[in-house]
Amino acid sequence: MERDNHQEGEAQGVKISDPPSVNNPPGDNLATSLSLLGNHMFPDVAERNDGASISKEETPVSLCSDVTAEQQSLDAELHSNQVTKLETEETENSECFNDVCTQQSDGGSEGAATDNDQSDSGEFVVTMLAKAKLEEQGIGVKGRSSPLLEAGTQESPAFMSHRDEDVTAESWRQHRKHVFVLSEAGKPIYSRYGSEEALSSTMGVMMALVSFVQSGDNIIRSVYSEEHTVVFLQKGPLVLVCVSSSRQSERQLRGELLYVYYQIISMLTQASISRIFEHKKNYDLRRLLAGSEKILDGLLNLVDSDPSFLLAAVHCLPLASSLRDSLSQILQKAITPNLVFSILIANNQLLTIVQEKTVIEDTRLEPADVHLLLNLIGASSAFQAGEIWTPICLPLFNPDCYFYAYISYLDPPECTVCLLLLSTDKEAFYAVAECKRKIEEAMVAQNSLSLIAKVQSYSVSQVGVSDLRHFMYKPFDVPDNYRQLTQFTSPEMEAPYSSEEEKMRLLDLYRYMHSRIHSTSRPLKLIYHVAERETLLAWVTSKFELYTCFSPLVTKACAITAITKLLRWIKKEEDRLFIRYPPKYSTTPNPSKSSRGGKSDQQDATDNGFLSLL
């Protein structure tokens, strides 16, 4: 019955997906559909009954099918489909983070799983992990494998973060989200908390799980327990594992693991990683990642706290279009051969981005690549000293090649405005640095820095809707005829979401809404969710994806009017909120497309000498 409701809801959702326009305010559609649907149409599903319920249910519903399909009992035969879902080839298109992971909904298990199954499987893993931890204590004493590595980690206390955590302590287990990276040979590569070395046997157990399932020609994707979701992602010779007590969907967690993978690729390239492991299966990749833990730590913190990752879209700083245009023009004029991207960043948000015409003819810069760049810059205070010239790979653009990035702050000592110039020529430092001088000069002439300094994110109060507390709006392709960087806009998080905890709580609600909207088994177009301390409405159409948060007392009618107003306001402010027409330049008279090009180029570019280290 409840199932029927949902389907009806979806059907309605399709109908209301007309693009908003001034003549035909979307709210009207929304209003009709919501009133048609009545009160029971968007029941809230508590996917796991772990007590910390965030929502007041309008209609309590049992576990929904997309969850149950994933509840597998681990102690059942491990090699059967009961435990694992057959992985259907991941769609390796550019939209990796939006990939529709076409899971096989195994008819047999659907709806069959019970709470017991769920906790059993969880207990199994937890027990295994706990066992591993006991062994760890022994290992911690005798297992000082490599004195060099020991020294490596002690080398500089300032570089350490959670590396020195006691992995046997209860506090270690309490972390909301653990992330582990290991090699196929079971060698630890990265752990978000605690040193990889101390965790080597835990990782060994994980790898054992992975390979055991693999031996049955299957791929382990996830394990659920009452409190934890364990998600596995295998990419080439690397295995990434997330153990999360957040209420995120498997798909969201897998998307986060992909970001971690891509950040590793951005430093080493996919080609060199595969080649290294082809030559030496049990290579210790930590040798090459040493010193980059901070970048991965930073990424995981951002993933938790910045909705850009969830939405797979970039957030640009709102800017009067005249100012943005003038900045773009400054970048457009400062060019040199083989320059492909010029990016201006303030406080870790995009001001503008200019791209080479030919290199990006058949592609576009992916938000994920921008996120990785922004994280690299944010996580490293190293950039504040001098001008940086470093190889960097944009994994979604081309996972096997390096660009050379010139990174420099334009406003020392404050270091808020950062210029990033990407070239395909590793010898181009002086030429690219000269571009920066030109940019600096033009910005001085136009007084740009002081104008940028005044720019702020906006307050939701500017929308002028009293019950609206916050929103996230992601248009698909603005304007339609420009294939461009996917963006979203969102106001500052203000009271009652000013504390870190409250911010996180709101983000968790958004993540929950997002997982419902993007559920693989039962995607929804529209969700009206009455939670304890706020009411949320998420709506996806062919033109946009919108998440809104209202005060708890809002009525449905009010919410609808509010959204109508909000969409009108966004339309009006569009030029300020988004980079509307990303400018281009032409720097490559004879486009080599070297960073995108054929095999021979790639061979050359990836011959970065890592193999000589083996």
Place this chain on the structure above:
Amino acid sequence: MGENLPRVPGGARLRCDTLGRPVQTLRVKMVLLGGSGVGKSTLAQRFVKDEFRMTTPTVGCAYLTRVVHLSNVSLRFEIWDTAGQEKYHSVTPLYYRGAHAALLVYDISKRETFIRAQVWLKELEKHYIEGSTVVWLVGNKGDLEEDRQVSVQEGQGLANDRGLFFIETSALSGDQVSNLLIDVAHRVYECTGAQQGGLSEWQEAPLGDLHHRDTSSLMTSCCKVGP
């Protein structure tokens, strides 16, 4: 060299020697090599701003500049502070190629960084030394006397064997850091500066005042030291 009337397009940095003759500015490329965490970036901060700042591991390479005034010439040091992390080793030749001065930095409290410095030395010798690069062996973190793993004698011994200059510094306290830079300046100028085609002249970009960072208050600290 001082005889030729130098072109100083910016004008602002026109400097005269003791006899009132304008002084030339020459470019010096200096590269910092050594294991991760030995203090290369911290040293570079000292060179450029004479301050101690907490750092994070360098990504790729950082390029910084600092002008050192000798009595009859100004040297504009272009400092390439490389990343010690292993993943960047393959690109490091990009940065040390054509350097006039190379500082091989190790941490006196970590023996393996001393060994690492020797690996760098081998590589430098193999490709790029050719008598045109002045190489310094720098034992940094001299303040960590109680944790010392590499003795002064050992460092000095290696330097003598291989024909390097040697010094121990502390980027934390600043001890010996400016002495090192001035020494390097003199040696580079002696070895290559006067040679034909040794050091090229620094042509200041049109917007002189944007480069005020380059010319921090060095006059006071080092211009008095003459050859």
